[in-house]
Amino acid sequence: MTEVKGEHIIADEVIASIVMSTATEVPGLYLSSGGIAERFGKKQPAKGIRIEQQEEGVIVDVKVAADYGVSIPKLCKELQVKVAERVTELTGKNVAAVNVHVTSINMQSTPTEEKETEETE
Numbered sequence: 001m002t003e004v005k006g007e008h009i010i011a012d013e014v015i016a017s018i019v020m021s022t023a024t025e026v027p028g029l030y031l032s033s034g035g036i037a038e039r040f041g042k043k044q045p046a047k048g049i050r051i052e053q054q055e056e057g058v059i060v061d062v063k064v065a066a067d068y069g070v071s072i073p074k075l076c077k078e079l080q081v082k083v084a085e086r087v088t089e090l091t092g093k094n095v096a097a098v099n100v101h102v103t104s105i106n107m108q109s110t111p112t113e114e115k116e117t118e119e120t121e
Contacts, residue, residue: 010091012051019049019060022086026079028070032063032103057096058087065104076100 023029031048048063060083066072084095 008092010093012053015051015053015058015060015087015091015093016049018087018090019051019062019083022082023062023064023079025082026075028067029064029075029079030066030106032065032101053093054096057094058091059096060087060098061101062098063101063103065106066102067106068108072102076102 020031023031050061052059052061062079062083064076064079066075079100080098083098087093087095
């Protein structure tokens, strides 16, 4: 096979889209944008996600809101692992860090309300 010279350049926006898509796999966390929580699955620009590509790897900063009553450290760790795995899988790039910034909490989703809803169904 002939070797072709050149490089692969993957835009920050592409990596941000991967992060956004992957985050839908973590229920209880939502993209945080300007103080208003938006569900990750919406089709819109990757607000609240910042990508920095360095020699040692990709650094991802993601701002999220969490549902009230969830284990925030557990969900943040789950998000970090899934994002790192998916970005590496799809881009071939090493992920140096995934920094999750929990900027707000969704008080509209409380364990009490969910329990009452389940009991009335």
